[in-house]
Amino acid sequence: MKRFVLFIAAALLVCFAATAQKTEAMKGKTLVVYFSATGNTERVAKLISTATQADLYKIQPAKAYTSADLDWHNKSSRSSVEMNDAKARPELDGSVPNWADYTTIYLGYPIWWDQAPRIINSFIESQDFAGKTVIPFATSGGSSISHSVQELKKTYPSIHWQQGKLLNGATPSDISNWIQK
Ligand SMILES: Cc1cc2nc3c(=O)[nH]c(=O)nc-3n(C[C@H](O)[C@H](O)[C@H](O)COP(=O)(O)O)c2cc1C
Secondary structure: OHHHHHHHHHHHHHHHHHHHHHHHHHHOEEEEEEOOOOOHHHHHHHHHHHHHOOEEEEOOEOOOOOOOOOOOOOOOOHHHHHHOOOOOOOOEOOOOOOHHHEEEEEEEEEOEOOEOOHHHHHHHHOOOOOOOEEEEEEEOOOOOOHHHHHHHHHHOOOOEEOOOEEOOOOOHHHHHHHHOO
16 A cells, blocks of 8 residues: 555656656746947846846857947947947857747847947847847946837737836846746
8 A cells, every 4th residue: 555655646646747848848938138339238137037037148249349330429330320320230250059948038238329229220129039038137327218119019019029128227136036026
């Protein structure tokens, strides 16, 4: 009798482990993908990736932004020209390996002109977001993330967006408080 009970318990355990593994596989993986021109968003992206045990991918422009490109006081700088043109799509260098494996995407960027940089549009348009949940995050010099998220939602209404979060100066504990919500 004791042996029988042990056998049933072992069988149940194997079944439970197999189901848990399957559920995990179906849930898919998490990816933290970000663009960062001067390192602030990158720092936060790395904290999120550590806290969520997610893979990390940096969106790279085919042509790196120089500090002259980033000069928002100059109307002719590359960033000003791009942000002035809603249709600008800076060319990307590379793409995410195994994109299909991910179902949760943390998408990070610096706020430029109260919006997401145009390279974020390039990235979104280069991938299939069907079946994925996207959680935006950003860093800024003070602006909120709201307008940028509003614009992204308006431009890509078929994507399943979750509420975004501005993470200026975020600490590891700020990040873990946020991701548990
Ligand atoms: C071209 C450009 C435009 C910017 N526009 C804004 C803005 O509208 N509001 C704001 O608060 N910060 C603005 N900033 C500041 C950045 O959002 C901020 O420094 C951010 O943390 C940079 O992130 P990164 O280091 O990951 O590139 C701008 C910076 C650049 C280069």
